[in-house]
Amino acid sequence: MLKKLWQLFLTFAKVGVMTFGGGYAMLPILQREVVENRGWASEEDLTDYFAIGQCTPGIIAVNTATFVGQKQAGVIGGIVATLGIVFPSLVIITALASVIEMIDHLAVVQNAFAGINVCVGILILNSVVKLFKKAVVGKATLVIFLLVTLGALAANTLPNVNVSPVVFVLLAAVAGIVLKNLEGKKA
Amino acid sequence: MIYIQLFYEFFKTGLFAIGGGLATLPFLYNLSDKTGWFTHTDLTNMIAVSESTPGPLGVNTATYVGFTVGGLPGAIVATLGLVAPSIIVILIIASFLKAFRDSRIVDSAFYGLRPASTGLIAAAGIPVIVTSILSVDSLYTLLTGGMTVSMIKWPAIVLAVVIFVLTNFVKPTKKLHPILFIAFAAVVGVVFRLGGV
Numbered sequence: 001m002l003k004k005l006w007q008l009f010l011t012f013a014k015v016g017v018m019t020f021g022g023g024y025a026m027l028p029i030l031q032r033e034v035v036e037n038r039g040w041a042s043e044e045d046l047t048d049y050f051a052i053g054q055c056t057p058g059i060i061a062v063n064t065a066t067f068v069g070q071k072q073a074g075v076i077g078g079i080v081a082t083l084g085i086v087f088p089s090l091v092i093i094t095a096l097a098s099v100i101e102m103i104d105h106l107a108v109v110q111n112a113f114a115g116i117n118v119c120v121g122i123l124i125l126n127s128v129v130k131l132f133k134k135a136v137v138g139k140a141t142l143v144i145f146l147l148v149t150l151g152a153l154a155a156n157t158l159p160n161v162n163v164s165p166v167v168f169v170l171l172a173a174v175a176g177i178v179l180k181n182l183e184g185k186k187a
Numbered sequence: 188m189i190y191i192q193l194f195y196e197f198f199k200t201g202l203f204a205i206g207g208g209l210a211t212l213p214f215l216y217n218l219s220d221k222t223g224w225f226t227h228t229d230l231t232n233m234i235a236v237s238e239s240t241p242g243p244l245g246v247n248t249a250t251y252v253g254f255t256v257g258g259l260p261g262a263i264v265a266t267l268g269l270v271a272p273s274i275i276v277i278l279i280i281a282s283f284l285k286a287f288r289d290s291r292i293v294d295s296a297f298y299g300l301r302p303a304s305t306g307l308i309a310a311a312g313i314p315v316i317v318t319s320i321l322s323v324d325s326l327y328t329l330l331t332g333g334m335t336v337s338m339i340k341w342p343a344i345v346l347a348v349v350i351f352v353l354t355n356f357v358k359p360t361k362k363l364h365p366i367l368f369i370a371f372a373a374v375v376g377v378v379f380r381l382g383g384v
Binding site for chain 1: 237254316318
């Protein structure tokens with residue numbers, strides 16, 4: 001049992017180290033480590049876990065790790081696999097953050113970050129475009145998208161408006177259930 | 188006490204951020220407004236570092252924010268807060284996997300959640316883009332103070348267009364790792380002094 005837990009921790013720590021960005025970028029790495037090297041899941045299982053990881057709360061990478069760990073060694077396995085996948089982030093980011101803290105007053109670092117911010121903005125835009133194609137499938141979903149974008153933008157920008165994103169998430173879930181039911185009745 | 192609040196805030200983020208790493212951003216901008224622990228610019232820098240280092244983006248950003256707020260213990264607490272809901276939710280779902288996959292109510296909730304999550308990310312991204320190509324510190328200053336031509340950072344706009352085209356329309360560069368574009372943008376930032384210093 002201990003050996004299995006150690007293997008879970010190590011395997012997912014390895015997946016964590018090899019993942020840049022997360023999401024879909026991680027799938028081929030999981031396939032190699034979890035399916036081919038360890039035989040902990042079949043291709044189909046992994047696709048299932050991944051799909052569920054996407055439509056449940058939280059980070060997809062973490063959700064998938066919890067899933068595989070749970071299947072292998074129960075609740076404790078789920079926890080250990082999750083700790084494994086976040087371990088490299090903890091080490092690397094805290095080390096790097098300390099270094100950046102020491103140099104971020106330098107002009108060259110500030111200029112570099114100003115350039116990097118342009119890139120981050122475009123990377124976010126690219127993700128929005130990609131998600132938009134899957135999420136906005138008709139008028140109703142377009143309205144939800146626009147309302148949430150404007151509402152959240154107002155909440156982000158205006159000092160006297162402070163609405164938590166939680167509110168938008170909950171309202172959208174309710175809207176989805178109501179709208180689907182209405183469409184179902186019409187059909 | 189800051190650790191309890193960190194855990195609580197990141198637990199909430201983990202519970203309500205649906206659709207992967209970038210979905211955590213709106214929660215983090217909201218946290219910045221609410222607590223003043225870090226600025227929006229700090230956060231954008233943290234995202235850049237998180238994109239360029241190994242590990243899932245959402246986890247990296249949580250670790251970074253936690254570290255900024257409360258050192259190493261803060262980093263650990265924030266990360267554990269972020270993953271705790273995943274562990275709870277997935278362990279529950281794993282026991283009735285099929286019922287969850289086939290559930291009509293889950294399916295219809297996601298009909299509304301997907302566009303909302305996309306909208307939340309868009310709303311987090313718009314200020315990042317605006318403040319990176321104009322010399323303003325926030326969207327609010329722009330709204331209240333108005334815009335002048337002298338605010339426009341032309342090299343930044345060119346850089347934005349170049350990266351957008353390379354990441355979307357040029358076949359050989361489309362699949363390149365984001366870290367390469369981040370490195371390229373850093374060099375352009377230094378050469379053209381985009382930070383204004």
